[in-house]
Amino acid sequence: MSVGAPPVWRNVWLAAALGLASAWACADSPLCRLGLRQSPVDIVAPVKQTLPALEFRYLTAPLKIANDGHTARVRFSNAGDLRIGNETFTLQQFHFHTPGGDRLAGEEFPMAAHLLHKSRTGHLLALVVLFRQGAENLALAALWPKLPPRSDGDHLIAGASVDASRLLPASRAYYRYEGSLTASPCTENVTWLVMKQPLELSADQLLFWRARFADNIRSPQPLHDRIVQENG
Template sequence: MKKGIALFFATAFATSVAMAGHHTIHWGYSGHGGPEHWGELSDDFKMCMIGRNQSPIDIRTDTAYQTKLPAIGFDYHTPTKDVVDNGHTEQVDIEAGSGITIDGIRFELKQFHFHTPSENRIDGKSFPLEAHFVHADEHGNLAVVALMFKYGKTNPVLAKIWNKMPKHAGKKHHLTMTAEDVQHLLPKNRAYYRFNGSLTTPPCSEGVRWFVLKHPVTVSKAQVRKFARILGFANNRPVQPINARVILK
């Protein structure tokens, strides 16, 4: 993946339109622009149809390969900037400087955004909400940390984001959240499943490192309803075939 393309999708992971040649390609989650048609909308999106390492997936824990995975080196120490309705999700942009270290490589946190219901599944189970923390290294390679939410108590960090969510595509609101707030979204136990995958939105580029946290955090039913109401549609791509990939646990 070329650096410019990778960084574009790291900072605008799911835009309301995608540019292909001289045309604006509209895509979405239903109808003629839905996931089953993404690969037909543009030559630039063909990977959505022909890719062999696509995301999301259903993580089957009984067949995942047991190994000693290294801890992800989380270093989130910068505040948020804005929350943006980009037409496909609500996305929180982060001030530069935060990131993770994995495989001896530093990946900078660009943004995080949400999907309802969850895109990835664990042993066939879907979750009401999933967050994707999108990171890029200096060469534009991407690493995504996925966090699942289960129904339970109101999530105080989400409440701060939800209170600032724009209600119209293309709008953004300034969001004042500390680095500690962002850290508190994550569970204390940060064990994870790992696999190689892709962007879950067009152009579905592959070569993305995926880290799905094993332990969910809570979200209230009212919070999920509010997100779904503002977004207006389910924004989850269906799970994709695992093919020959190995899932590590």
């Protein structure tokens, strides 16, 4: 970076170096404001269609978890895949958002898990699991004590493993729409699958998270001319 860079770019660069989300906002890609296929959305009038079944082939994997200052992220190198029709998407990582981002007929959920997948050709697929406040969630009960307290990179937790299928609801029914990354550069051409059946987490589990992380998802974005598909 040259010394003569305008102050705004110096700030952006500093923000990038420090990983500060608020300062990142001034570097938002134009796609974040102008894109027509942005995520999350409010799913108000889904259209029933025959969609392929979700075939989860997740594997138990060593627990590698990072606190990046905005969320906790579990990364995988070999945790299986999700098969949809004749397409295969490898599970890359999952992380959490408060509130849930995607809404169902206006209902906002206090939390969501985003499970990110990638196909062999590089196509991204985000699978969303929404949480309502209710009973304690056993998968989160196993995970929360392992959250690194500081933003200091990946932690491979000795002796701990994680099975992402424990974050899936019993029902495999889902909504599907074409969306985007939810933070800059807001890249589009990301397939979004939102599981219809929310999971539950307890008030204490939500408080535990909120004591560590600020809200970290943007508001629902306009659908424009997109159709949300619904299976079943």
